[in-house]
Amino acid sequence: MTPPPADVPARPDTAAAQDAPRYDFRAAEPKWQAAWDARRCFQVPDVPQDGRPKYYVLEMFPYPSGKIHMGHVRNYTLGDVVARYKRARGMAVLHPMGWDAFGLPAENAARERGIHPAKWTWDNIAAMRAELQRMGLSLDWTREFATCDPAYYGQQQKLFLDMLAAGLVERRESWVNWDPVDGTVLANEQVIDGRGWRSGALVEKKQLSQWFLKITQAAPDLLSALDGLDRWPDRVRTMQANWIGRSEGARLAFALTAAEGGIDSVEVYTTRPDTLFGMSFLAIAPEHPLAALVAARDAAAADFVAVCRSKGTSEAVIETGEKLGYDTGLFVQHPFDATQRFPVWIANFVLMEYGTGAIFGCPGHDQRDLDFARKYGLPVVPVVLPPGEDATRFAIGTRAHDGAGRMINSGFLDGMEPEAAKSAAIAELARLGAGEGVVNWRLRDWGVSRQRYWGCPIPVIHCDACGVVPVPRADLPLKLPEDVTFDRPGNPLDHHPSWKHVNCPSCGAAARRETDTFDTFVDSSWYFARFCSPHAAGPVDRAAVDHWLPVDQYIGGIEHAILHLLYSRFFTRAMRATGHLSVDEPFAGLFTQGMVTHESYRGADGRWLYPEEVTRAADGAASHVTTGEAVTVGRVEAMSKSKRNTVDPGAIIARFGADTARWFILSDNPPERDMEWTESGVAGAYKFTQRVFRLAEGLAEGLAETPDFAAMPAEFGPEARALRRATHRAIAAVTEALDGFAFNVAVARVYEFANAIGDAERAAATGSAGLDWARLEALRMLALLVAPMMPHLAEEVFARLGGSGLVAEQSWPVADPALTAAETVTIAMQVMGKLRGTVEMPPDSDAAAVIAAAEAEPNVVRALEGRRIVKRVHVPNRIVNFVVAG
């Protein structure tokens, strides 16, 4: 075990400090967790009858990697604060937890270490569950499930068959990243610089027949319903809207001057039909059917297509790579002027998945087209003249002009603005029968087939006579075979000796099971619904989902802003269409948290070092704890295993306690921002847990007997009144902060409150009337206010102050407005917006009184000297501002 860094206090359990009473979290945390458990504080029925309003809090469930990381601690702490707070506010809170348990890492572990994916996964779940339970989360563990359990994925298979029957599923060809050496499909993240991560082989695109969920059918609804998601962050809604990508444009056909293998025209989608007269070439995707025809007779074209194919399927790679083209020698005619001909190029930046897989190139007004035209010496004709430019001299340089202006060089469109020209061009295309105005969507159908073992089997059978036949429902769940090996490349399901060989349920002839499994995004697209009735015989219990859905507050990482959330929104619609639930949106409220970051460290030899291997001297110099060699402190960045800048939550909780970890993670900064984990921050949070405990002990020990909380004194002295004002202001402020997800502000208000209690403790010797009672009130309220954040400490303090029952079962306190009112307000006095002083006034003083007070202030008088007051601005209880002339 490595010694603690120099700036962290000695281990609390061995620290000297015999004089100060110490909060023993090691005893308290398990004790209160057991107490909550015994009282089943956090369990709710599938269909409650007690009339409390429902509140469903959900954090994105974890992938069971084996250990929780700080991102989990942050996510589940945020959710737990909400759950505990809403429960205290009188709501029936559903707060479940489970495991997103299928996925690639389990197969990687199997290949690398020979562990079966199931054993690896279930062992990881057991370890992570224990860690989560030590955090003291208010979870209903009776609802726990893992997606790799047939009890879950069998229900998912039923949902799929329902969607198949409802016409929401389709089988078709699509392109995948193929590793020819490993004989396997690669995820984009497994393609590194165009090569397979394990084999190093050049990756190629390959076409496979795959299952698709028809999410594009829902595109208009998925887009328009975003408006109603008013408790989602705007940026997530914007990102989804852009992803769905509705655009208005034109679809038009360009006739080839000579037909190629039966193809006599190329269809193009464009959002800029107004710029058709600026065309200088036509470009098709390397996967376009016409490209294949050309490649069949032209070896150089075939080579070019093969090079493009080696780039993989990632859009980021395609769009950032060098723009390359191949001139096919073919020509198309301009739809408005058949005498004009343009070359047809195959271009690597044209995406087959978007529009029609072909574009017309207008270099003057599209940057990508311009880059391409400059590279290959194609003409650049400006057709939109920017305002203030001279048509006879305007030319495009290295920047395409995509802004406003008037049409030039454009025949019948000349003089129009682009918007009008779009309509006119579309009308003309329609008149000529060459094209039409269309709405296009960027969103593509959701390919759910994966050539992997550790996923939910797709429940269909392929029969030569009958085609695709669903697995009979009586045979569900269709379980994964357990006797699989990972000693050779490819999908173990595919080369299992017997699993895929079945008889056709329809005709009885020999047939083959589908050996693909579902994308793990399918598993996570309906788990929130299953949590409502995790033991139901069907996918969901209708009464349970009707009661609990939608999720009132969903919390997770911003990295899921698009795919997971969009797929879940689609799945909810598909489940409604197939009669499983009634809501149309799964998540009424969404909160996206930032990442947890840490400094990174490198030793003299360039190796990354773990934080516990590094110690910092007083001057900030870093060195290795054992060798003493100098350490380079690197950037603060997201915790990752490769940079070794991770901090193990298990170690933190063992050393400082769960409440300390929770408190620090909440206090550091606003939850939507990235937070930096620092050792001094944890130490500070730990000190505060002790301070709260000491404040409570200070009252309990300083008095012969604890005041009777039920008997409020008739009279309070000035100190007691001040404390009571602080107490009720803290209640109001913490409540407001929690409602607004401003947990760091809630923490700050608690600190202020604790400072006020400390002041009262020192004043206690004066014997101020009612002060002991006010201190008891303050400390009990403090316990209630910190309870969502530090639940164990809250219970301990509350119990020591004579509270009966559990804090977890107490109602949230309510501030008394009579006690929170201010006696005076501070009004800022400005001259021309510059602060010249402040004045104390009774609240809601009228303008004349405030202005008179300001004009009597020497500093203001000095600033006004020799100037004429033009205007006096008065904002009640805030400021007075003199506008002067001269």
Added chain:
RNA sequence: GCCCGCCUGGCGGAAUGGUAGACGCAGCGGACUUAAAAUCCGCAGCCCUUCGGGCGUACCGGUUCGAGUCCGGUGGUGGGCACCA
């Protein structure tokens, strides 16, 4: 490349268009202690010589009596880009 964020003292951050820097961390000074740790109290944006004044929320510009906050642009930095979860 495209889409979306973020940028305030040494650090994390606070601030319905109305006193910028609450609160915490680190720091400095003091109390307590034989001493240290722990604890408690106080100070603290930068600059000018003080009463007082100037500057200051990445940078440039705009709207406003008044801008960290609203608008336009620039720079830096982070997330996503469809088979990682």
